[in-house]
Amino acid sequence: MMIYEHFSVVGFCNTYVIGPENGGPAILIDPGHVDNELINIIEKKNYKLDTILLTHRHKAHTQGVGTLLKIYNPKVYAYAANVLDFKAIRIRGNEILKCGDIQIRTIHVPGHSVDSIVYKIGQALFTGDTLNASRISSTIGYMEQHILIDQIEKKLMSLPDNTLVYPGHGAPSMIGNEKLFNPDLSERTASKWVQSKHHS
Amino acid sequence: MFNYKTCKKEGCTAYVCLDSDYCYRHSADKEGLLTKMDTIFEKSDKKISDLCFTHGEFQDKDVTGASIISCDMSWCVFRNVDFSQMTMNSSFFGFCIFQNCTFKDVDIRYSLFSGSKFINCDFSGSLLIHNNFSGIDAWKCDFSSSDLYFTTFCSSQLRDVSFEDTNLKKTDFRNTVQRRLNFKYSNYGAELYSIDIL
Numbered sequence: 289m290m291i292y293e294h295f296s297v298v299g300f301c302n303t304y305v306i307g308p309e310n311g312g313p314a315i316l317i318d319p320g321h322v323d324n325e326l327i328n329i330i331e332k333k334n335y336k337l338d339t340i341l342l343t344h345r346h347k348a349h350t351q352g353v354g355t356l357l358k359i360y361n362p363k364v365y366a367y368a369a370n371v372l373d374f375k376a377i378r379i380r381g382n383e384i385l386k387c388g389d390i391q392i393r394t395i396h397v398p399g400h401s402v403d404s405i406v407y408k409i410g411q412a413l414f415t416g417d418t419l420n421a422s423r424i425s426s427t428i429g430y431m432e433q434h435i436l437i438d439q440i441e442k443k444l445m446s447l448p449d450n451t452l453v454y455p456g457h458g459a460p461s462m463i464g465n466e467k468l469f470n471p472d473l474s475e476r477t478a479s480k481w482v483q484s485k486h487h488s
Numbered sequence: 489m490f491n492y493k494t495c496k497k498e499g500c501t502a503y504v505c506l507d508s509d510y511c512y513r514h515s516a517d518k519e520g521l522l523t524k525m526d527t528i529f530e531k532s533d534k535k536i537s538d539l540c541f542t543h544g545e546f547q548d549k550d551v552t553g554a555s556i557i558s559c560d561m562s563w564c565v566f567r568n569v570d571f572s573q574m575t576m577n578s579s580f581f582g583f584c585i586f587q588n589c590t591f592k593d594v595d596i597r598y599s600l601f602s603g604s605k606f607i608n609c610d611f612s613g614s615l616l617i618h619n620n621f622s623g624i625d626a627w628k629c630d631f632s633s634s635d636l637y638f639t640t641f642c643s644s645q646l647r648d649v650s651f652e653d654t655n656l657k658k659t660d661f662r663n664t665v666q667r668r669l670n671f672k673y674s675n676y677g678a679e680l681y682s683i684d685i686l
Contacts, residue, residue: 289492291558293578293598295618366620383541411492422622422642423659450494450501458638458658459620465582465602469643471663
């Protein structure tokens with residue numbers, strides 16, 4: 289399995305193309321914007337775009353869907369039924385999807401938005417706007433921030449330390465590194481530790 | 489992409505080394521693996537891609553102009569290695585030690601150096617975009633005249649490090665220990681404290 293990153297200059301989001309080593313059905317995650325560079329990745333590797341996975345419905349991550357639907361005939365998966373007037377196949381988390389021989393596990397991680405989905409493909413985790421390198425994504429309020437941290441701790445931090453993290457914005461990471469160096473998560477862990485000491 | 493197979497040794501979660509069934513630490517033929525790796529480093533085209541080699545030690549190597557793509561070389565030690573004019577993409581160098589290494593005029597994108605130790609390393613004149621330097625310990629390092637767009641240094645220890653005339657747009661310095669840093673002519677303050685686009 290190969291993973292190719294593409295930086296979308298519209299919305300500054302990361303788009304990922306995932307496919308087999310020698311061409312075949314491929315997956316595209318979060319097409320924020322379609323340009324020649326992205327089309328070249330798909331075409332030069334002899335990929336047939338089979339599946340588009342959307343991590344959430346924000347424009348920065350979805351604006352390229354329309355263009356891709358004009359060129360290819362992919363299935364579009366998202367938590368929301370409609371994304372920018374395009375119909376998507378609804379997912380709720382805990383599903384297993386297939387694209388050729390590649391298996392995709394969906395994980396629902398609300399907080400940044402209600403419809404945030406993380407995709408686990410092999411040892412790689414495509415986190416969209418939930419967990420970035422050394423920070424959690426923005427939320428509209430403290431309650432949502434609490435929910436997001438809670439969901440990340442329960443559903444993502446329980447994965448093996450060597451799981452690769454490919455976020456919607458910024459640099460890649462690993463689950464083990466996030467446990468050690470993400471201040472947003474470690475502050476909470478520290479306060480929990482203090483609380484547990486206080487109660488014991 | 490490098491092989492996602494984990495080491496056969498019970499309890500070890502490291503990825504396997506080259507085409508072996510074990511990681512470097514648990515391999516019976518460490519010397520053989522190092523020789524193979526030396527051959528890869530000495531290839532005339534210097535194109536290194538889709539390989540995993542963790543816990544290795546490399547000294548006095550010249551990999552100038554190399555292209556490193558989708559490799560995992562976490563927990564390695566590099567001493568006096570010249571990486572000048574190298575291009576690197578999607579590679580993982582977590583928890584490594586880099587001592588007296590040169591990264592002049594390199595183009596490194598979407599790569600991870602988190603948890604690594606950099607002693608007396610020169611990154612000047614480089615493109616270091618979308619990289620993860622979280623939790624690093626850097627001493628006497630030079631990032632002058634470089635572009636560090638969307639690179640994170642969260643939870644790092646930075647001592648005697650120069651960021652002179654460096655682009656720090658969306659660079660993240662949260663939770664860092666900073667001693668004797670030089671931000672002359674750089675856009676320090678444009679770095680990432682909140683990302684409204686996320």
